[in-house]
Amino acid sequence: MKFPSLTILLTCLPLISFADPLPSWTDSTSKNRIVAFVETVTDPTHADYVTPAERIAVFDNDGTLWAEQPVYFQFIFAMDRLRELAEQDPSILTSPALKAAVEGDIETILQGGHDALIEVVNASHTGTSVEDFQTAVANWLDTARHPETNLPYDRMTYQPMVELLRYLRDEGFKTYIVSGGGLHFMRVFAEDAYGIPPEQVLGTYGETAYDSSTGITKTTGIAFVDDKEGKPVNIERTIGRRPILAGGNSDGDFAMLEWTTAGDGPRLGVLVHHTDGEREWAYDRESPIGRLVDGLDKGPDMGWVIVDMANDWSRIYTGAN
């Protein structure tokens, strides 16, 4: 029977203890407040200690864990997939919105508002088994490139947030995605990109049906919209515990952060503010995508950390230095 040398153990100890868990964050107030929070809730001698079972952390996806400009990536997938489907059967393009979609004419679709978006998503996301749909998403991620960065979309995850997720898990947190994006879409890459398994991905979902011959298929219509007040509702329903940490970037995340931070005991809300027009995109109050007004106006008074992307992050994308 042999045990690792005590010398080796002691030699490694300082490295383990003092390695920076968030190397892509600058030495900012944001980083320091996040680390202080994690150290507090994981310290068994501290009055604000939280047991591992209650260390639930929830994060929005679009604009919080990966980029969302010029439009939600899932919507670019929807247009690409609709184009593919229309090549086989052009008669499916039954409306101006669908015709605009296959031409990549995002402006026309955005002018059609919510209804036009839903129409494009319905036409491109239904009528297949969940399995076939997810194969299509995986193939798209393998081949599609972002028009401005030329990166694969799943390499446009924010490296500082990927580090934060890992840090939280290393400290006994369970990390969840709670996003307005599609459940079945996100599950395809969440495990590789973020280390988040399918059962910890919550999102908007369409109707599905079970049949013994075809299994689970995506039928028409949206069953649940995981946005705004829907986020706390979905968290309570699915997880059954109030998180102690929530991260978001838009007013669609306001209710989730509000509910999280209103609970008893130690709580942390984190808002990613898109301030970096050079390395990413700068947008907030006036943006049709990721609009952020309430969070900026009320978040600081509720003690939320407002992450200044330009100054607090030394690196943006996982896929680029």
Add this chain to the structure above:
Amino acid sequence: MKFPSLTILLTCLPLISFADPLPSWTDSTSKNRIVAFVETVTDPTHADYVTPAERIAVFDNDGTLWAEQPVYFQFIFAMDRLRELAEQDPSILTSPALKAAVEGDIETILQGGHDALIEVVNASHTGTSVEDFQTAVANWLDTARHPETNLPYDRMTYQPMVELLRYLRDEGFKTYIVSGGGLHFMRVFAEDAYGIPPEQVLGTYGETAYDSSTGITKTTGIAFVDDKEGKPVNIERTIGRRPILAGGNSDGDFAMLEWTTAGDGPRLGVLVHHTDGEREWAYDRESPIGRLVDGLDKGPDMGWVIVDMANDWSRIYTGAN
């Protein structure tokens, strides 16, 4: 630095290896098939090895993990709670079904069918915060006793199934409840009774709403019925993986077991057949509660284990020897 004595470790080893993980099961085909399945999927040298992440096991609750006669325990809670609420405000008893409920007249309610049941559940389960509702459930469990066994309801869990759940978790499975019963109701006792945390309890749920001043409240109406085809739909939606083991006891579980066992690789379906009229209740094809026809007719051909409660279980309730 001190290590446990090697002699002690080696002395304990045979005990650990050969301890029976299912002591309340007789030495039956059912038990042997379950153990053989678990040993196969956890053996890394076996062709049918399954990685821990995919070791998902799902179980119905009423009639599978605890008793369900003479009527679902949640319904007895609903009647008791309605009586309490009516004592404060008798005007809430607006229909014959509600009046029958506060008198404990189950027969009249069952004659009213599904609509009457829903009416009683709606009147007794809504209009409060989730937190207050769950406090009411906890208080009820502390004081209410089953009319025939005189046991607290949460001591009428089936000890053989409690052992099976623990055995599966010890072997790296993640155990879930997937029940027609109410999500918020079950979460109150699932952790203590079964070792299943809130986020692994799936069930029927009512509409809920988030408001910054009141948090999450139970509003009127049922949002999702977790029964029959709804079970595979809910599992896919919430867990995102097809289980490799499913347990149930009625035709409400048929689709869940069918979907589970139709997947590729090693799969196991387990049906609890209520054959024990002496220690429990004997019922199947003709019972209004826990009706079992399809499972008995088609399950054996699909390789499902049909547990003969009278012969396969040496003990029934956790709360009684």
